[in-house]
Amino acid sequence: MPLVTTTEMFKKAYEGKYAIGAFNVNNMEIVQGITEAAADLHSPVILQASAGARKYAKPEYLKHLVEAAVELYPEIPIALHLDHGADFETCKSCIDGGFTSVMIDGSKYAYDENVALTKKVVEYAHAHGVVVEAELGKLAGIEDDVQVAAHEASYTRPEEVEDFVSRTGVDSLAIAIGTSHGAYKFTPEQCTRNADGILVPPELRFDILDEVAKRLPSFPIVLHGASSVLPKYTKVINANGGKMPDAVGIPEDQLRHAASLAVCKINIDSDLRLGMTAGIRKHFVEHPDHFDPRQYVGEGRQNIYDIVSNKIKNVLGSENKA
Ligand code: G3H
Ligand code: 13P
């Protein structure tokens, strides 16, 4: 099947109490690792490209890499999504360039400006058969060139969501309930430590998610900043010359719970970065004589395959939902 929008995916995910993984893509091996895992597990998948990804790989490469995956795996639904579109022009360029979904991220603006910008993108997107994700509330962390300090972050205000969705006509909504971008989602001071010395972050605000879901029945909710930053990979990085002390993510069981509620799309980038980095670092240390990129990048790609497989089976619940 050709690239699809997320409409049907989200409807089934909402009813089936699971979520679709939205994985960031930046190069060929990342596209391959994600889509091979999704195809092997018969799972729908969203491939998303940020402004940084489009700058790094060039939109033409990204588009054709994704088209290659669509050609190889026609049996699974694949959507191509713009992650964190900063303005109307970027969204328009992706809509014109064959993306099936775009995010307009107006979370940095005042409420009314966010409404106006989102509405403008929705009008253009819907006229071209493309769906739109918007954001209310502000996540902490680092996304592209924007850094949001924890004290500047703000939870989504449930009392705003009905007005926002009805005035903009948006198709899905990203909300802030305590997730955060990057591999250092919480400071050690914000966490407790378990018996093994591993940082345990504060619980997500499921009360806010519940209130949003009550106000927007059957409406798909999106979680950004949802990597789990598994010690399995940070340990390999640190044991092979890396330095990522106290990296901490969102526990898998909380994401699984969110997926069983109104959350239909879960964004994952940092975990893929960690997998690629762990694979390459380990390979270099174990094989100092190797100089063929297919060997060390291939080990990173295998980690991405393993990480996405684990997400689909144990976190998203999207196995056999294609
Ligand atoms: O939310 C941000 C994603 O992780 C994309 O990161 O802008 O560095 O490509 P990036
Ligand atoms: P992570 O940094 O937690 O992977 O979040 C990615 C994301 O939200 C992309 O939009």
Ligand code: ZN
């Ligand atoms: Zn994000």
